[in-house]
Amino acid sequence: MRNFQHFNPASLAQATTTLSSKPDAWVIAGGIDLLGEMKNGIIQPGTLVNLKTLPNLDYIKFSESDGLRIGAMATLAKIEAHPDIRKHFTVLSQAAHSVATPQIRNVGTLGGNLCQRPRCWYYRNPAFHCLKKGGKECFSVSGENKYNAILGGGPVFIVHPSDCAPALISLGAEVTVAGPRGKRSMPLEKFFILPTENPLRENRLQAGEVVTEVHVPPFHDAGSSSSAHRSVYLKVKERGAWDFALASAAVSMETNAGMCRSVRVVLGGVAPIPWRCPQAEKTCMGKQIDEALAAEAGKASLAQAVPLGKNDYKVEMAANLIKRALLMCSASSASPR
Ligand SMILES: Cc1cc2nc3c(=O)[nH]c(=O)nc-3n(C[C@H](O)[C@H](O)[C@H](O)COP(=O)(O)OP(=O)(O)OC[C@H]3O[C@@H](n4cnc5c(N)ncnc54)[C@H](O)[C@@H]3O)c2cc1C
Structure with a gap:
């Protein structure tokens, strides 16, 4: 591992000035991800700017x-x-x-x-100079792509x-x-x-x-006793104890008299960014959500999916997560969002 300096800034200004004046300076917070990258030789910072010494940033x-x-x-x-x-x-x-x-x-x-940073094993493995690290190829396309993207992928997945x-x-x-x-x-x-x-x-x-x-932001509800806010996060992991998401669904919904008044649906683990699903939201808006509608919303969200060969399973998994999360959020009892 390359020698590096550890800088403990006393203020946010000191932290950002150091980061901008030293191109090989990196932020370290808890260090859980960053130190792994350093140990694997993926990054070689010259300076670590330690945010833990900044006052009042953990509120x-x-x-x-x-x-x-x-x-x-x-x-x-x-x-x-x-x-x-x-x-x-x-x-x-x-x-x-x-x-x-x-x-x-x-x-x-x-x-x-x-x-x-991403967990793709070609990116994390120093033996592969992949596109994500400035190389020429995303090896997941023809290689091991079980955990890679089915939506929004390309040129890296x-x-x-x-x-x-x-x-x-x-x-x-x-x-x-x-x-x-x-x-x-x-x-x-x-x-x-x-x-x-x-x-x-x-x-x-x-x-x-x-x-x-x-x-x-604060939630502005109609003040009606028949309105309810619910939200839920569902995640499928390969290992029960701990793991990254094979796929996950976050849904936040407001219902009024049993009708969906507003909803946001976001998938995790399936795209290079958290993947918003406007098709699911549009399908549900203004309607009472039942099993058939929730399934339709899930299916519509995955219509554009382009699996790579070994990650096809994610299509049905993600559609089902959306369906389940929508049904959980639309349950009639008033409850937290
Ligand atoms: C075994 C294992 C399992 C994991 N499982 C999961 C999981 O299931 N789900 C999940 O979401 N994550 C998972 N993680 C990742 C872990 O949750 C994150 O790495 C952790 O939250 C990072 O927090 P940190 O404070 O340690 O960040 P660090 O390691 O200090 O930083 C991570 C990156 O973010 C940058 N950074 C940190 N803070 C800031 C900031 N304020 N502004 C700008 N840049 C910043 C750093 O420069 C670095 O590039 C797992 C990690 C490990 C090692």
Whole structure:
């Protein structure tokens, strides 16, 4: 491993200035993903900028009027256990809980979870100079593609590994990033980029920028006793104990008198970005969701899927996850979103 410096910034400004002035500087948060990449020789930073020394970046704040604000350094364990998140944003609490193991969730942060690199084994294996690392070929196309993308793939076919990202996008979250030129915010959905835009990157962070906060806006309901908000995260893993998603579905829905009034459906584990499913949303809007409609929504969402040969199973799996998640969210009793 190459020698590197470890820099403990005292302020966000110090962190972003260092990151922008040193091209081989990398952010380290919990280090769960980053240190693995360093040990595998995938990246060789000259400097690590340690966000753990920044004050007040691990907060979780909730109010009815402002919604939910989570600092980038909040750990996944804190997120899954937070009573307001459990009560009001079930999908996020379930997604955070589904990540890896308790030990990893105690250390891993939300910022790190959103910015973690792909798990494709050609990318992670230093023996393969794949397209994702600046090479010429995505070896998954003709190789082992059991875990790769069925939607939005090309020219590389990674899947985005984050469980928290689909959940947060289903809740309409915004992300704030800070850099040498100040702060900017965008819908989390727009933060992630497809490989057609840049095969080497997964998000819109520019040089020197770090994620500082995720905000889930407050929910404006009709105030009617017949309206209900529900959300759910369903994930299929190969290993029961812990694993990345083969496929996952995050659904957040508002119903009124049993009718779907608004809904967001996002898939994980099937595309290079968390994959929003407008077809499913359109199918459900304004209707009472039953088994047949939920199945139709799932099927419609996967109509454009292009499996690679060994990942065909994901098509039916993802469609069924959408169906199940929609049915769970549309159950008639009023409950948290
Ligand atoms: C065995 C194992 C199993 C796992 N299973 C799952 C799983 O099931 N689901 C899942 O979602 N994840 C899983 N992960 C990934 C893990 O959850 C994430 O790697 C973890 O959340 C990263 O958090 P961290 O704080 O340790 O990030 P780090 O490792 O410190 O950073 C990860 C990446 O994000 C960048 N980064 C970190 N914070 C910021 C920030 N604030 N702004 C900009 N860039 C930043 C770093 O530079 C680095 O590139 C697994 C990891 C392991 C090792």
